[in-house]
Amino acid sequence: MANDLPGEGAPAPEPGIREREKELLDRVRGGETDAFEHFVKTYQRKVFRLVYTLVRNAADADALTQDVFVKAWRAVADFKGEAAFETWLNRIAVNAVRDAARRRRPVVSFAELADAEGTGGAELPPSMEPVDATTPEREARSRQIRRRIREALDALSPRQKAIFVMKHYEDRTVAEIGAAIGVDDGTVKSHLFRAARKLRQKLEDLR
């Protein structure tokens, strides 16, 4: 059974593939975990990427991504299948991030986790902060810009932040975002406009 499933990193479903997903969803609803693994394989990168962009911590993003799929498994029996599965997953992901932020649990750093594993985590960057290090000046500026952007995004409401990230980091359409967040197109656009303005204000003095 598992061998007829698309491979890791399979592309996003096109209409024909969506039909196939419907078949697989029926099998998932019947309790077939192998069929569910197809969805994990197909969407785990996208879900992780969205979550990571929102939380900017790999350990949290990993844990939350797992939670998203476990929640999806629990709920899929009643999922109508009329929305795209991916849209539905995105909604679970956005809600999971929002709830995690509300709980404000202390974040366990990557290094601490590695220490717990006995893998010499002390040398790991505490937050995975990729930078452009071509020159020290550029590196400093890159860090500064990215910190400002992160602060600006963090200052948005969870919903506004999710909308902004889906549009500008994930290239989703306004309609897709509306479907995933559960608001109409006009609301999406107005959040986008306000979020962008706040972001610019945060970056203003970087010139």
Added chain:
Amino acid sequence: MSGRHLTEDEVVNRVFPAQDGTAPIPIHQAVCPECQERVARLREAFLLDRGALTGVVESLPPEFWTAQRKAVMGRVSELAALEAEEKATPFPTRLTRSVLQRPALAFGSLAAALTLVAGLTVLRGGDDRPAEPEQTVAVAEGTAALSAADSADDELLRAVDVALTTESPYETVLPEAM
């Protein structure tokens, strides 16, 4: 020079359009180096951030994804088994919840991800590529039409969320001392 300089909001809208697709370039911006510079600066800052995030995700090794998937499927299989058991016996509902509230296997994925440091080193080498706008859009059918169907799913999700609100994804995994 044609017309006035772009307002701040117009600059923002050039880089972060609130609508789908790209708007035509205003004639003024096309000819005014100052406004071009203002738009370019904001765009560059954003692309720097977006490119860096993309770099992190792309540099995660295949082992990370495999471990993450195994962790998910481990929890799912356990849930499936418990659900089957619950159907047979009426009361141990609490067991199912305990599986939900512990992504303990995140450790597995993270162990694999330690090699990510190597990936980051590549990034530090100065590859400040802007993100390729990866086409992740999957919905070919009118998504707007789906929102009604979605609301039923939404109800369901809310129920799942409520069941999970009191649960922390982290606390059950880690010893208090950490």
